[in-house]
Amino acid sequence: MIIRPFNVKTDKTRIIEVWNNVLKDINPVWAINEEELDAVLAVEGDQTDLSRDCLIAEDNKGQIIGFACLFKSSKRDSWWLEIKILPQHFKSNLSVKIFESILDLVNKQNAPQIRFTISKYLFIDSPLQTKIKEMGLEPVHFGFWMRLDDIDSLPKLIIPPDITFQKQKDITDFTSYVSVHNDAFSKHFDFRPYIEEEFKLMITAEWKQYDNEHWLAIDENKLVGICSVIINPKLKHLGIVDTLGVLHNYHRRGIGNSLLGFGIQSLIEKGCKTIELGVEANNEKALSLYKKFGFYEVESRTMIWYTI
Numbered sequence: 595m596i597i598r599p600f601n602v603k604t605d606k607t608r609i610i611e612v613w614n615n616v617l618k619d620i621n622p623v624w625a626i627n628e629e630e631l632d633a634v635l636a637v638e639g640d641q642t643d644l645s646r647d648c649l650i651a652e653d654n655k656g657q658i659i660g661f662a663c664l665f666k667s668s669k670r671d672s673w674w675l676e677i678k679i680l681p682q683h684f685k686s687n688l689s690v691k692i693f694e695s696i697l698d699l700v701n702k703q704n705a706p707q708i709r710f711t712i713s714k715y716l717f718i719d720s721p722l723q724t725k726i727k728e729m730g731l732e733p734v735h736f737g738f739w740m741r742l743d744d745i746d747s748l749p750k751l752i753i754p755p756d757i758t759f760q761k762q763k764d765i766t767d768f769t770s771y772v773s774v775h776n777d778a779f780s781k782h783f784d785f786r787p788y789i790e791e792e793f794k795l796m797i798t799a800e801w802k803q804y805d806n807e808h809w810l811a812i813d814e815n816k817l818v819g820i821c822s823v824i825i826n827p828k829l830k831h832l833g834i835v836d837t838l839g840v841l842h843n844y845h846r847r848g849i850g851n852s853l854l855g856f857g858i859q860s861l862i863e864k865g866c867k868t869i870e871l872g873v874e875a876n877n878e879k880a881l882s883l884y885k886k887f888g889f890y891e892v893e894s895r896t897m898i899w900y901t902i
Contacts, residue, residue, distance in 0.1 A: 595651060595652065595653055595654065595659070595688060595691070596651070596652050597649055597650065597651050597652075597691060597692055597695045598649070598650050598652065599645060599646075599648075599649060599650070600644045600645050600647075600648035600649065600650055600661070600663070601645070601650075602644055602645050605644075605648075605650055605658070605661075606628065606631070606644070607628065608658045609648075609650070609658060609661045609678070610626060610627065610628060610631060611658075612658055612659070612660065612661060612678055612679075612680060613626050613631075613678050614626060615680055615681070616678045616679070616680065616681065616716075619681045619715075619716075620713050620715060620716075620895055621739065621870070621895060622826075622829055622832070623824075623825075623826045623829055623832055623834050623870070624826075625803065625826070627803065629799045629802070630796075630799045630800055632799075633795050633796045633799040633800075634665070634796065635665070636792070636795060637667075637788075637792040637793075637795060637796050638665055638667055638674065638796075639665035639666055639667060639674070640666075640667060640668050640669075641666035641667060641668050642663070642664065642665050642666045644663065647663055647664040647665075647666065647699070647703075648661060648662070648663035648664070649661060649662050649663070649692060649695055649696055649699065651679070651688055651691070651692050659679065659680050659683050659688065660677075660678060660679035660680060660683060660688060660689075660692055661676075661677075661678055661692075662675065662676065662677045662678075662692050662693065662695070662696035663675075663676045663696075664676075664696070664699065664700065664703075664705070664708075669786055670786060671706060671707065672706055672707035672708060672709050672901070673700075673705055673706060673707070673708050673709070674708075674709055674710065675696065675700075675708050675709065675710035675902075676710070677689075677692065677693060677696070677710060677712070679692065679716075681716060684716040684717075684720055684722075685719070685720050685721070686721070687721050689720055689721055689722035689725075690721045690722055690725045693722055693725060694725075697902075700902075707901060707902065708901070708902040709734075709784065709899060709900070709901050709902075710899075710900055710902075711737075711897045711898060711899050711900070712897070712898050712900070713895065713896075713897060713898075714893070714894065714895070714896040714897070714898055715894045715895055715896075717898060726900065729902075731900050731901075731902065732900075733898050733899060733900060734899050734900060734901045735783045735784075735874070735875070735876075735898075735899035736874075736875035736876075736896055736897065736898060736899065737872055737873070737874055737875060737896065737897040737899070738872065738873050738874075738875055738881075738891050738892075738895075738896055739870060739871070739872055739891070739892045739895040739896070739897075740870065740871055740872075740873060740884050740889040740890060740891055740892065741868060741869070741870050741889060741890060741892050742858070742868065742869040742870070742884075742887060742888050742889045742890075743867065743868045743869075744888050745858070745862055745866075745867065745869070747888060748855065748858065748887060748888065749851075749855075749886060749887060751851070751852055751855040751856075752848055752851070752852075753848075753852055754847045754848040754849055754852065756813065757811050757812065757813055757818070757847070757849055757852070758811075758812045759809060759810065759811055759812070759852060759853070759856055760809070760810045760812060761807060761808070761809055761810075761856070761860070762807070762808045762809075762810060763806075763807060763808075764808075765797075765808055767817065768790050768793070768794050769790055770816075770817040771817065771820055772788055772789070772790045772793045772794075773817070774817055774818065774819065774820050774839055774840075774841055775788065775793070775820065775837065775839055776788060777839075777841050777842060778819075778820075778839025778840055778841065778842070779839060780842075782874055782877070783874055783876070783899070784899075801824070803826075803827075804824040804825060804826055804827070805824065805825040805826075805827055805864070806822060806823065806824045806825075806836070807822070807823050807824075807857075807860050808820065808821070808822045808823075809821040809822075809823075809853050809856045809857050809860070811840065811844075811849045811852065811853055813844070818840060818841045818844045818849065819839065819840040819841065819844065819849045819850065819853050820837060820838070820839050820840075820853070821835065821837065821838045821839075821853035821854060821856065821857040822835075822836045822837040822838075822857075823835050823836060823857040823858075823860055823861050824836050825861065825864055825866065830864070830865055830866070831865065831866060831867045831868060832866060832867075832868050832869075832870065833858075833861030833862075833864065833866035833868070833869045833870070834869070834870055834871065835854065835857055835858070835861075835869065835870070835871035836871075838850060838853060838854055838857070838871070838880075840853070845879075850880075850883055851883060851886075854883065854884075854887060855887075858887065869889075870892075871884065871889065875896075
């Protein structure tokens with residue numbers, strides 16, 4: 595096994611294949627393509643140079659089995675470290691070797707604070723877990739994946755008065771959507787507000803490959819809540835609640851409850867038998883709402899955040 599610098603001409607498509615193999619093992623709905631990677635780099639890694647900031651791990655046959663990359667953003671105080679290793683190699687010493695190699699690169703570049711996430715499913719009982727403990731690093735955050743498969747016993751929706759709900763196939767007012775998104779998620783871990791153009795770049799690249807639908811909560815002419823749901827056309831039985839957010843001034847009025855209910859109903863009507871979503875472990879309000887609908891935590895797919 596060798597670890598080498600990234601080759602822009604030959605490696606981009608190959609690391610996307612590795613990335614998708616990892617995603618498939620963690621959550622089969624998600625996939626990334628070159629357009630999405632370019633959008634992520636443009637927004638979350640606008641200072642990233644792949645040939646300088648990314649390392650490739652190859653086996654003795656020249657096959658890429660993992661990579662690590664620093665995503666540098668001009669808008670964040672910290673950099674984001676992305677590590678992707680094929681599941682069959684995560685329990686080997688490769689995970690430690692590529693982690694140590696990217697940390698050497700971090701040190702040479704005099705990096706600020708580094709954040710990275712590891713899937714609990716791949717991390718537990720791996721050499722990398724031991725390495726991180728030896729470094730004295732402790733988790734700073736957790737994210738849960740939750741699943742709903744009892745779709746026949748959903749709570750009855752009680753629509754709040756004076757709020758109207760609309761369904762859209764495509765977002766027509768990105769300005770209002772981004773404004774609600776930024777307000778709703780402003781208290782979340784590692785939050786950074788999006789500007790309209792960069793959010794549109796990332797989201798439209800992601801949504802192109804999915805069947806998506808958006809529910810909007812409106813008070814008179816003001817957008818106050820959003821719920822976006824998606825389906826991977828290759829996995830039509832599995833739906834995702836991608837975004838659910840309500841302006842803080844409109845909390846405790848049943849708007850989030852209604853948006854979630856409408857979003858779930860849309861997925862059921864499209865033939866979904868299982869519905870999933872992600873949530874931060876410390877978001878007690880959201881967890882309470884999701885459990886009310888019958889969602890339960892899929893512990894093996896918990897994501898663990900670390901800071902160096």
